[in-house]
Amino acid sequence: MKKKLALILFTLFVSYSNAQTVDPLLTKDVEAQRVWVDSLLTNMTIDEKIGQLFMVQAYSNLDKKHEDFITEMITKYHVGNLIFMQGTPEKQAELNNKYQDSAKVPLLIGFDGEWGLNMRLDNTYKFPWNMTLGAIRNDSLIREFGAQVGKHCKRLGIHVNFAPVVDVNVNPENPIIGNRSFGESKENVTEKAIAFTKGMQSYGVLANAKHFPGHGDTASDSHHTLPVLNFDKARLDSIELYPYRKIFDAGVASVMTAHLNIPSLEPNTSLPTSLSNNVVTKLLQQELGFNGLIITDGLNMKGATNYATSAEVDLAAIQAGNDLLLIPQDVPASIALFKKAIELKTLTEERIDFSVRKILKAKYWAGLNNYKPIKQEHIHEDLNAVEDELLHRKLIKNALTVVKNVNGNIPIRNLENKKIAYVKLGDAENDSFVNMLKNYTKLDVISDNNLAGITKKLKPYNFVIIGFHKSNDHPWKSYKFTDKELVWLQEIARQKVVVLDVFTSPYSLLQLKSFTNIEGLVVSYQNSKLSQELSAQMLFGAFDAKGKLPVSIGENFKEGTGLVTSKLSRFQYTIPEEVGLSSKKLAIIDQFADTILKEKMAPGFQVFVARKGKVVLQKSYGYHTYDKTFKVKDSDLYDLASLTKILASLPLIMKAEEEHKMPLSASLRDILPSFSNSNKGGVTVKEILSHVGQLKAWIPFYIGTQDSITGKNLPTFYGNKKSNKFQIKVAEKLFITKSYKDSIYKYIKVADQREMAGYKYSDLGYYLFKEALEVKYQKPLNKLVDETFYQSLGADRTTYLPLEKFTRNDIVPTEIDDYYRNQLLQGYVHDMGAAMLGGVAGHAGLFANSNDVGKIMQMYLQKGFYGGKRYLKPETIDKFNTRYYADKKVRRGLGFDKPQLNPDIKATCGCVSDISFGHSGFTGTYTWADPESEIVYVFLSNRVFPHMDNRGLIKSNMRTKIQQAIQDAIIE
Structure with missing residues (x-):
């Protein structure tokens, strides 16, 4: 020795x-x-x-x-x-x-x-x-x-x-x-x-x-x-x-x-x-x-x-x-x-x-x-600080590597043309990836025990995301594909457009004999929650890919390979501090939530906050109803009530105005010739949108179809099943005569105008906008707005007639109606007039979750641009987000609500800028966007459950108190 x-x-x-x-x-x-x-x-x-x-x-x-x-x-x-x-x-x-x-x-x-x-x-x-x-x-x-x-x-x-x-x-x-x-x-x-x-x-x-x-x-x-x-x-x-x-x-x-x-x-x-x-x-x-x-x-x-x-x-x-x-x-x-x-x-x-x-x-x-x-x-607390996650996010975002990108499939564009499926490979969890993908568009998870089953189930889809997920426990864990997975991957790629996202070592790709049929290849390196979430965001263009391979993949992709992708101005999802908001200060929203639930202002609700194009709070509280059977989920749909005006009718009106099909100066007789001889014929689009057209606030059309003594629906107007006469579905087992739609427009046409000039909020103009838009574009309003905006926005959970697309449990009940439809309203519009039009109206009828409402509001905030697509011109957004009757103390813009001019009115918290805009809805909904602070806020609830006389949410101003809390959370 x-x-x-x-x-x-x-x-x-x-x-x-x-x-x-x-x-x-x-x-x-x-x-x-x-x-x-x-x-x-x-x-x-x-x-x-x-x-x-x-x-x-x-x-x-x-x-x-x-x-x-x-x-x-x-x-x-x-x-x-x-x-x-x-x-x-x-x-x-x-x-x-x-x-x-x-x-x-x-x-x-x-x-x-x-x-x-x-x-x-x-x-x-x-x-x-x-x-x-x-x-x-x-x-x-x-x-x-x-x-x-x-x-x-x-x-x-x-x-x-x-x-x-x-x-x-x-x-x-x-x-x-x-x-x-x-x-x-x-x-x-x-x-x-x-x-x-x-x-x-x-x-x-x-x-x-x-x-x-x-x-x-x-x-x-x-x-x-x-x-x-x-x-x-x-x-x-x-x-x-x-x-x-x-x-x-x-x-x-x-x-x-x-x-x-x-x-x-x-x-x-x-x-x-x-x-x-x-x-x-x-x-x-x-x-x-x-x-x-x-x-x-x-x-x-x-x-x-x-x-x-x-x-x-x-x-x-x-x-x-x-x-x-x-x-x-x-x-x-x-x-x-x-x-x-x-x-x-x-x-x-x-x-x-x-x-x-x-x-x-x-x-x-x-x-x-x-x-x-x-x-x-x-x-x-010191070893698990906000700064740690902020840094972690930056590291992951800068590491994600796009190795192959045939035909620019990454980021994923043109959602209206995509039917997307997700297939999982690997033996580790993938929930964070899938859930984040679903924030951007409709996506179906496809699985089966054998390849034949998978390929059969994938037939309806034209775009497949394959995630390869391996353990993130420690760096020595196995990263390899099984032989079965390699066969599945190549066969799916042979038949479909495929983006493969690898949540493990890039060395795993050495097992692939060919990359010919794989259009998109992403290396996300680790299967952490953040890697999954951020990789999904990058795939949809929330931010650009910047990473490069630190090792070679044989002769196919050399070390240093890394394609830079573009960003499409879609939402990112992050934590408040990344956009200058305080998580601790936002936590007061949970206290407000406790009060809302405890005092039964609503059985449940969703709160959504985004700033600078980044979602920092997306949270659901409470239950669908007070029986506490179903917890509210972020994906659940609420009846938006009057938010329909700015989320469905208004974008179409803006588009029509750009295309000179519905100029602001046009009168009702111009856009609906049938109103030529009406007392409303000279009222302009601009006046209606600003609520100064002297229209009545609303007309309770349904009362005219009921027995004046008993209050029961008259069989002259209603049937309990669809027939040639009763074609319009009002609610479950309730159909109204197909001719009654014409009666509604007749009643509006002949209704007296208000004698007093000035501001009066009214739904009636939006009944007429629906009719005018459908005539101009020769399509039903629901299909028109879906095809023009929602599909490409990825607002797949925004829809009229939600029961046609979603299960009942995906939709939050609105009210137990004991005055007209006499049933629990779940998936059927609460507004009576909209219901009598079959659930599709210009002023009500839209259902959505808060995330989708946020997308539309963010599109407005981004001057008409979202997801790599221009929907509206910036000047159009500015034109509609302007008060034209402020000298008459009218706070409204064109369609958009604006901050109050009278401090006694609580349209907002009083803490947002004068250029901000939004709207509220009767069912307990509210959304607001502020270009100055770059904040989008959405509050969705069913405060009218079990009955619409429940006004606790309105009296307490909880929606605007939460808005104040968001504003107070700004730290930079």
């Missing part, structure tokens, strides 16, 4: 210590650092010095026996350093303080947190793996990531984090590095590692470049055996050592030596590189000139332990030139052997002093000269 060990003389360390001009362990107050180090070193016994060389494994999830063992290591054997492993941050903080209190010299605390503290600790934030980060083009984000990891480490009293991995992963079959590497390009790996290092060390946490001299082209795992690298020195210089030279110049504070067998560097093939003087001293310190802290890889790994006894391995590591022994297995035996070696002069105290001095310098560098216990309050 002794013959195998090189005699290292202190003079050698003196000679090569000047080889590197940069000493990364020196601080700005170098003289104070020297004095502190010297004062400690001078007063140490040989046992205390030797103890400083060990970094012992400590857990925060084990029992008191383990805690006592660590305390003994510190007090009896003078161990100077700990590496914390599994546990929780709260317990680690507690133990850290306890162990530091036991130490004579402050302990250097290490941690293995390549993707953050979550690599070891429960309930901490999990950032992406290096392979994901390797896809990012903007290295400043990697620096930001390093800084955030450093901030977490500092908060938990960690002084050295064993990251970054600088291994260049040129071997796709590498079993231990893989996703832990930034990729196969030495330049990309180096740039990312330097950026990470600078970020983390800016928080006073030592970075650690590993695994020297390079573990990226190994086919075995050094945890279990000694990997062999049969490369000559020239090859190692060219690839493996390249990042180290650069990162040393950048000031990395420490290096980890790997357990490898590299014959070109160490001729003794049984001697791991971590124990080789040729590697650690001659190559690392003398040739490369590294003056920082040198730490072994874990000495519990088979790549090291197979060499000799644990004590002999520890001694060999020091004699090779390492400073710090990571996870030694027998500290007492090692101390005894070190002292024996000093007696035998195979080790000198000067050699020990050399490493202890560096360790103490590192401790000073990390601030241990001014040690303070960790504050244990609010650790969870």
